[in-house]
Amino acid sequence: MxxxxxxxxxxxxxxxxxxxxxxxxxxxxxxxxxxxxxxxxxxxxxxxxxxxxxxxxxxxxxxxxxxxxxxxxxxxxxxxxxxxxxxxxxxxxxxxxxxxxxxxxxxxxxxxxxxxxxxxxxxxxxxxxxxxxxxxxxxxxxxxxxxxxxxxxxxxxxxxxxxxxxxxxxxxxxxxxxxxxxxxxxxxxxxxxxxxxxxxxxxxxxxxxxxxxxxxxxxxxxxxxxxxxxxxxxxxxxxxxxxxxxxxxxxxxxxxxxxxxxxxxxxxxxxxxxxxxxxxxxxxxxxxxxxxxxxxxxxxxxxxxxxxxxxxxxxxxxxxxxxxxxxxxxxxxxxxxxxxxxxxxxxxxxxxxxxxxxxxxxxxxxxxxxxxxxxxxxxxxxxxxxxxxxxxxxxxxxxxxxxxxxxxxxxxxxxxxxxxxxxxxxxxxxxxxxxxLTKTRAFNRLYDVATIIQSGYVDFEGWDYGPVYSTFGFNDVEGVRTRFGGRTYFGQSDPWRIEAYGAYGFKDNKFKYGISAKILLDQKSRLIVGGGNRRDVEQLGTSLTNSTDVLGRSLASSSLLNVGDTDKLSSINLSVFAIEMEPLKNFTVRLGANYRELKPASEGFSLDYYVDEDRTIIDSEINQTEISTIFTWTPGRKLSGYGVERNVVNEDEFPTLFLNYSLGVKDIFNSDFDYKKVQFFYNQPLLVGGLGRSNLSLEAGKTFGAVPLGLLSVVPGNQTYFALYNTFPTLDFYEFVTDSYTAVHLSHNFNGRFLSRIPLLRELNLRELIGFRAVWGDISEESKSIDASGLPLVAPDSDPFYEYSFGIGNILKVMRFDVHFRGNYFDNPDARSMAFTIDFGFHF
Structure with missing residues (x-):
């Protein structure tokens, strides 16, 4: 009818x-x-x-x-x-x-x-x-x-x-x-x-x-x-x-x-x-x-x-x-x-x-x-x-x-x-x-300013300069660092895009750069071919799940305020080539190959490993070729545009499942190691009715084969005063190192459900936050036997390491403050029992 x-x-x-x-x-x-x-x-x-x-x-x-x-x-x-x-x-x-x-x-x-x-x-x-x-x-x-x-x-x-x-x-x-x-x-x-x-x-x-x-x-x-x-x-x-x-x-x-x-x-x-x-x-x-x-x-x-x-x-x-x-x-x-x-x-x-x-x-x-x-x-x-x-x-x-x-x-x-x-x-x-209105010069000036604030890029008719927020940085190796970069941009549905940057450190007096390009070959299957190269200074071990972004922003460039010494930075020369397609809506398959050259950038920091079985010959650089197959499923994700890059409309409202199988291949481009690596990542935002909003993420991975420190899975610590996603704020960099791991992160925002009932505090519109993080990991004797870095390779294998946190959000509408407490492993050298982090952002 x-x-x-x-x-x-x-x-x-x-x-x-x-x-x-x-x-x-x-x-x-x-x-x-x-x-x-x-x-x-x-x-x-x-x-x-x-x-x-x-x-x-x-x-x-x-x-x-x-x-x-x-x-x-x-x-x-x-x-x-x-x-x-x-x-x-x-x-x-x-x-x-x-x-x-x-x-x-x-x-x-x-x-x-x-x-x-x-x-x-x-x-x-x-x-x-x-x-x-x-x-x-x-x-x-x-x-x-x-x-x-x-x-x-x-x-x-x-x-x-x-x-x-x-x-x-x-x-x-x-x-x-x-x-x-x-x-x-x-x-x-x-x-x-x-x-x-x-x-x-x-x-x-x-x-x-x-x-x-x-x-x-x-x-x-x-x-x-x-x-x-x-x-x-x-x-x-x-x-x-x-x-x-x-x-x-x-x-x-x-x-x-x-x-x-x-x-x-x-x-x-x-x-x-x-x-x-x-x-x-x-x-x-x-x-x-x-x-x-x-x-x-x-x-x-x-x-x-x-x-x-x-x-x-x-x-x-x-x-x-x-x-x-x-x-x-x-x-x-x-x-x-x-x-x-x-x-x-x-x-x-x-x-x-x-x-x-x-x-x-x-x-x-x-x-x-x-x-x-x-x-x-x-x-x-x-x-x-x-x-x-x-x-x-x-x-x-x-x-x-x-x-x-x-x-x-x-x-x-x-x-x-x-x-x-x-x-x-x-x-x-x-x-x-x-x-x-859109034909007036005055309006276009206002619109350009608003676009810069929102996107971080300055438009020059086909070429955008930016991100402007990355123009200056600081770390122990480079000192003051300046960065200039940009991207091609003709519209939100561009079939191809090129991005590049150059950076210079005034302490090490060295020039760094990165460049990447990708093109959409077929719109129906979203067949994309891309590649690039980056030579830069980086803090390894800030994430358990590998990033495949050749121009990924280095944590080393933003470590102006730190807890303790940040003296474990590395120099990286990374080349990437990948083919990606989307056979089903929100299901992506990516086949990639990358080549890395790793060596220490900080004085006194070592990535050394033994080359021979008798442990008499040491190499301080890692050359590694890796082939990877990545599956990503994001059910319920909504996207805008149909070019080589698309805008995610409903950020933080859909689950993400990530599976990566990587194969390290020895002797190709002087590659040093054979190994296999499997990684799984799951993230799920949750609305808990009137009790607020939670976020749960699970990570698990295992490396099969002996690999040196630079290729191991480092439990990500956080030695800054700023919140970093899926890190452990009371851990130092390289405090725990693994080749097998399982980690869980759970956070919850009560959206002021309890503080709103307390007189005087009610008018501040503050929001209660709690969190829990835990990781279990192990490291094989084979990987320990080839390590010559001098660092103690410790894994949380006897008991899972865990942290818990309490925080207050919506301070002045833009700031969040959290106190993090270490749950165990207090006997580790220089172990921190407590940490503080702040975060800034515009949230409703």
Whole structure:
């Protein structure tokens, strides 16, 4: 069967913030169209603000509720002459509207004497017993599996998506800012946000149309892009993919709603009863169905929760409409507000289908009311549902290469036919404004600066200089080190790329360099051929799992602050050639060959080994040829672009499995050793509901055959004060050396779940961190027998070495501080029982 949903979908917007400025300017922009705008604050007769009061236009379903400060903003495209304000325990008040724009309103509600107790209950914690709202919520839980596309074995529908970035809080100081010299015309396109009441300026818009197919029996889903159109930063797919990935798919019936790498408790879930207060607020007919309105708000501050309301049908117990807004004290960085609105349509008496999904985030440096920032908005519309049309399993197979180039060149007739919601005049003007803006010199200067900050590269039309952050470094061998490099870059889907750098140490007075190149030969199989050469100074033993990146950044160049002596650096001459392909989506096979020349770079450090069985002849350099076969599987990984390099969209959201089989071959290019090596790596990020986020990684490996120190697997220590991935902060470099090893790393971020409940600390939005690391390893007698380095070759073979750590994150929103404790092996020379690390980064 096939269903076309009508356009008469119930729309009940909930606007929860107040803005008191910019509206005279706004009014002048909107004289040509009918529109009603109201805003202000609601107080009781004692002068206290009334949170969560209902504010609606008379004889309409267009309304909102006041926020926790009693403030509201509401607008509609139609003309209205009366505003109705109501709240449980108060007399309903009707306010005549003198004009189409009424702002800074101060509305007073008078209490009903007979309902004072209800008001107290409503404002504080509501009861979990004898609460009609919770009784209705339990009905929703009992019937939730019958709602939506999950009720059918197969489904398909058409989806229209609109993404938009806007600069918000446009005022005279911003308009007159010298930053916008030469771009003043853009402010003619400013508009008012229907949720917050702020004046904003659109800067980017992207439209997409998809056909979506799914099979609940096979647990498969497939999206086919029919059309894509954007303006603004139309060459920056990273920006588009960031916006899309921020708004991951979420289901209000599940216990947690995930976005910005956080898990928010859903107000409709079974866990919501311990997290939210619920109040039965109203009842009314919606689309000829009797529905109940339930208002909800958090029981505690600073948790990952929402406030808002939802409508529930009285027979199917399905949610008809829901509004979710983060509270102002929610523990999330760089976000002032997140607003979600979903509308559902009745298919029959037992099934409701989503028809509209709106998501908006207000990005800002702080949460002050007048702070300027960026709106990121996504609107999804759904139609043309079809059900129980079975397709073979092969239909859902995801192609490795699928650029769908024709989808990016659709005619205007296509968009007129496939848009489920027409662009308003302001949105239509975005295309005109942004096309003009990208031609101005002033804008391109700003865009270039932003690109440098984001990518670390300076664009010179086909050649990028960078990374700029690696220009200077320091280590014991080179002293002050300067590095200059770059890459070819014509676009995000370049079929080939060359990278190169040169570096110079002012202490050793030596020049170093690296160069690599790779080319995409076949897009369908992603057949890539690449190679390169690097001669540099490096700290070996900083990772158990081998890196195959010929230009991998050396830890030696960033060791300005260290714990103890960093006197075990090596000189490396590495040449690599590799062939790579992707036979299945997110499954990569890489065949490679490399040749290494290793020798000590630090004075007093040795990689010596015995050449003969009698242990009389010593060599201090290692020449080694190695052939490797690497398999990498990253299920669930999302990528952008289809060139030789692609951007990972959903970083840290998918597992990684890595298997490497390496063969050391003697006598080829004067290679010194025969050996075999197997390495396995597994990394799994985990969202643990309301308890935060974990990350688990496992590493294991074994070398078959006798090899010297330079080819052994060194347990990675960390002698810096900075956090380094999968290292052991209380270990020194070369403290443990193995040829067989198994390691585990487990970390967990509670996202402030406990600190948010402590007075005084609550306002700092700190986050609790814990970690555990352990490694077991062994070293063969054959490898020990050829070692002549003079270093004690010790492996954690009697008991696994382990560490544990405690930390505080989100310090000043950008810093993390951890204290690490050694668990055993205190008798090792110069063993450190404790270590401190810091880390910097921008995290939500």
């Amino acid at each position: 096939k269903l076309h949903l009508s356009d008469e979908v119930f729309f009940y917007p909930k606007m929860s913030k107040q803005a008191y400025i910019f509206f005279l300017f706004l009014f002048s922009l909107n004289l040509l169209q009918a529109q009603t705008k109201v805003g202000g604050v609601v107080n009781d007769d004692a002068g206290k603000t009334v949170p969560f009061a209902n504010v609606v236009f008379a004889s309409s379903s267009t309304g909102t509720t006041t926020n926790e400060d009693g403030e509201f903003y509401l607008q509609a495209e139609e003309d209205y002459d009366t505003l109705v304000v109501s709240f449980i325990g108060y007399e309903t008040t009707r306010i005549p509207l003198k004009s189409s724009v009424n702002l800074n309103m101060e509305i007073t509600l008078n209490q009903e004497a007979s309902s004072l107790d209800e008001v107290v209950i409503y404002r504080g914690k509501t009861s979990k017993k004898n609460n009609p709202a919770i009784d209705i919520l339990k009905k929703v839980w009992e019937n939730r599996r019958k709602n939506g596309v999950r009720a059918f074995e197969q489904y398909s529908y058409k989806e229209y998506e609109k993404l938009e970035f806007d600069i918000n809080t446009i005022d005279s100081s911003l308009i007159k800012n010298p930053l916008f010299n030469g771009m003043e015309f853009i402010f003619d396109y400013a508009d008012t946000n229907a949720v917050t009441g702020k004046t904003y300026l659109p800067m980017f818009i992207n439209e997409s149309v998809y056909k979506v197919y799914g099979d609940n029996k096979l647990n498969e889903k497939k999206e086919v892009l029919l059309g894509n159109k954007n303006s603004g930063f139309n060459q920056n797919r990273n920006l588009i993919d960031f916006v899309k990935e921020v708004y991951d798919d979420y289901d209000i019936y599940k216990n947690y709603i995930k976005f910005f790498d956080k898990s928010f408790v859903s107000p409709v879930s079974t866990t919501g009863i311990d997290t939210y207060n619920y109040v039965l607020s109203d009842s009314a007919y919606i689309d000829n169905k009797w529905c109940y309105n339930i208002v909800y708000y958090p029981r505690r501050e600073n948790e990952l929760t929402f406030k808002g309301d939802f409508w529930v049908n009285d027979t199917t117990w399905a949610v008809k409409n829901i509004n979710m807004e983060t509270t102002k004290d929610v523990n999330i960085n760089w976000i002032k507000q997140v607003y979600i609105e979903q509308d559902f349509k009745v298919l029959n008496d037992s099934v409701f289908l989503i028809t509209r999904d709106f998501f908006m985030a207000d990005f800002a440096l702080n949460k002050k009311k007048k702070s300027k920032g960026i709106y990121a908005k996504r609107t999804l519309l759904y139609d043309e549902y079809e059900f129980n049309n079975e397709r073979p399993t092969s239909f859902y197979k995801q192609p490795v290469y699928n650029p769908q180039a024709q989808a990016y060149d659709r005619s205007e007739e296509f968009w007129e036919e496939n848009r489920m919601e027409k662009l308003n005049e302001d949105e239509q003007g975005i295309y005109v404004m942004l096309d003009s």
